[in-house]
Amino acid sequence: MSDKExxxxxxxxxxxxxxxxxxxxxxxxxxxxxxxxxxxxxxMSTQSTIISAYPIVARLVGDEYISGLAQKFxxxxxxxxxxxxxxxxxxxxxxxxxxxxxxxxxxxxxxxxLDRAWFFAYSAKDQVPLRVKDLQGKAALALPILxxxxxxxxxxxxxxxxAYSIWRTNKQxxxxxxVNLRKGAQWAVVWRKDNQINxxxxxxxxxxxxxxxxxxxxxxxxxxxAVKYDKQFDLxxxxxxxxxxxxxxxxxxxxx
Amino acid sequence: MVDLSKLPLGAGLxxxxxxxxxxxxCSTDGxxxxxxxxxxxxxxxxxxxxxxxxCNKFPMSFHGVGLSLGGPDRPDKEHLEQLKQLIDRFSPAxxxxxxxxxxxxNIYFADLLPPPVNDASLNRIVAHIEETQEYLGRTILIENxxxxxxxxxxxxxxxxxxxxAKRSGAGLLxxxxxxxVCAANVDLSYQSWLDVVPGEMVAEVHLAGAxxxxxxxEVVLIDSHDAAVSELVWQILEQFIGEHGxxxxxxxxxxxxxxxxxxxxxxxxxxxxxxxxxxxxxxV
Numbered sequence: 001m002s003d004k005e006x007x008x009x010x011x012x013x014x015x016x017x018x019x020x021x022x023x024x025x026x027x028x029x030x031x032x033x034x035x036x037x038x039x040x041x042x043x044m045s046t047q048s049t050i051i052s053a054y055p056i057v058a059r060l061v062g063d064e065y066i067s068g069l070a071q072k073f074x075x076x077x078x079x080x081x082x083x084x085x086x087x088x089x090x091x092x093x094x095x096x097x098x099x100x101x102x103x104x105x106x107x108x109x110x111x112x113x114l115d116r117a118w119f120f121a122y123s124a125k126d127q128v129p130l131r132v133k134d135l136q137g138k139a140a141l142a143l144p145i146l147x148x149x150x151x152x153x154x155x156x157x158x159x160x161x162x163a164y165s166i167w168r169t170n171k172q173x174x175x176x177x178x179v180n181l182r183k184g185a186q187w188a189v190v191w192r193k194d195n196q197i198n199x200x201x202x203x204x205x206x207x208x209x210x211x212x213x214x215x216x217x218x219x220x221x222x223x224x225x226a227v228k229y230d231k232q233f234d235l236x237x238x239x240x241x242x243x244x245x246x247x248x249x250x251x252x253x254x255x256x
Numbered sequence: 257m258v259d260l261s262k263l264p265l266g267a268g269l270x271x272x273x274x275x276x277x278x279x280x281x282c283s284t285d286g287x288x289x290x291x292x293x294x295x296x297x298x299x300x301x302x303x304x305x306x307x308x309x310x311c312n313k314f315p316m317s318f319h320g321v322g323l324s325l326g327g328p329d330r331p332d333k334e335h336l337e338q339l340k341q342l343i344d345r346f347s348p349a350x351x352x353x354x355x356x357x358x359x360x361x362n363i364y365f366a367d368l369l370p371p372p373v374n375d376a377s378l379n380r381i382v383a384h385i386e387e388t389q390e391y392l393g394r395t396i397l398i399e400n401x402x403x404x405x406x407x408x409x410x411x412x413x414x415x416x417x418x419x420x421a422k423r424s425g426a427g428l429l430x431x432x433x434x435x436x437v438c439a440a441n442v443d444l445s446y447q448s449w450l451d452v453v454p455g456e457m458v459a460e461v462h463l464a465g466a467x468x469x470x471x472x473x474e475v476v477l478i479d480s481h482d483a484a485v486s487e488l489v490w491q492i493l494e495q496f497i498g499e500h501g502x503x504x505x506x507x508x509x510x511x512x513x514x515x516x517x518x519x520x521x522x523x524x525x526x527x528x529x530x531x532x533x534x535x536x537x538x539x540v
Binding site: 005016123127 | 295332372478
């Protein structure tokens with residue numbers, strides 16, 4: 001290792017706490033402890049990024065617990081790039097596998113997915129949604145074969161626990177409502193329209209319908225899949241609702 | 257030499273989302289704002305919409321924190337490309353980065369670490385600045401680092417900081433809080449910076465607050481940007497402006513962020529210092 005590389009290696013290993021045995025050679029015995037200034041900066045910047053990116057998770061578990069979770073996460077997944085706004089994608093999966101959370105708060109990783117979906121919707125690329133006027137002039141018979149895809153900001157989520165109810169009441173209610181954890185599976189969609197982040201609970205049939213639209217199937221074929229879960233599934237009503245909600249992408253091509 | 261006319265020769269503020277509404281309607285004469293481009297490296301959405309609105313109304317400075325120009329590796333191509341896209345889209349009046357490193361072996365330290373102070377390091381930083389300027393197609397400013405550790409050769413840090421800018425054609429972003437932090441933590445007086453930094457190369461000045469942190473019964477002054485500008489830093493500003501004339505001066509605040517009005521008071525104090533300096537004292 002060259003001298004120039006050794007300088008960086010010594011500082012780097014000292015900051016992440018794996019080895020500061022050579023730091024004294026670099027800065028002198030009397031100053032080794034000051035590496036804590038850089039350690040503190042690293043710790044605070046990375047952990048606060050995770051905490052602010054997952055506000056509902058943080059609210060649910062409290063300051064001390066979220067700091068501990070963020071610390072563990074940073075140790076396992078240190079940031080690789082300087083765009084910290086994008087840091088923390090793996091946090092929901094980390095929570096899912098982290099034994100203490102798995103045991104005591106098995107719904108927490110699902111709530112984290114919703115926090116991430118909100119951030120994703122907030123920062124996804126701008127797209128013009130499909131509008132009623134885009135469909136004017138198209139024959140009514142042509143509509144079922146349209147396959148417009150969803151806007152880039154949309155996330156479709158499914159949970160085996162009532163994560164959406166937990167997340168929503170903590171996100172928007174002045175007084176948090178109790179959630180029955182035995183409520184079972186839930187489905188939800190998060191997206192952005194006109195720079196506003198929207199979210200909504202879905203039925204299983206709606207989830208299947210939108211998942212297939214997102215996968216590139218036409219309205220007719222997506223309907224055929226949805227109706228397997230709900231014989232009363234109303235394509236006309238669904239189409240109108242999601243069209244006005246700005247969930248369908250505006251141009252003909254599906255690729256985001 | 258960097259075109260000093262691009263930012264107003266007055267005082268500006270770092271722009272925080274908490275202040276978007278107040279800042280957008282701010283009518284203070286000569287106001288300008290600075291952002292960290294890394295916070296806007298997103299595909300779309302409200303944050304970029306806000307940035308567009310500010311760029312339409314105010315002179316803007318983009319102050320990067322992630323290129324790790326003082327590191328052993330060349331600037332990250334993906335990061336450079338994201339920065340270039342922002343610059344091409346928003347055409348900021350000024351672009352700056354740090355004389356520091358923040359990345360090694362695929363770990364980003366979210367900190368501005370001082371580079372080694374030697375000839376090899378100087379050559380490397382010059383090459384990194386040149387590569388950055390070439391990629392971006394414009395001159396950038398380089399900010400001096402803070403020191404908590406007496407890294408080998410730190411006494412020569414002001415000299416190689418200036419030399420790197422001279423050799424690469426970059427301008428200087430002179431952070432007066434950082435030189436106060438250096439003076440508090442290692443044997444490097446703020447005067448030793450003022451003696452070496454050529455005023456005519458300084459195209460932007462930063463002021464910020466620092467906070468003491470006790471580490472093993474020793475108090476270390478941290479460049480935390482979480483407090484008001486100290487009286488010492490105001491004195492250094494008066495001295496620097498008195499010698500070199502008005503400059504674009506920024507009040508930085510990144511944490512423990514107060515209301516916009518409180519920051520405006522600091523901003524106005526900086527503007528006032530420059531207004532009482534005779535205009536003929538200038539390097540421009």
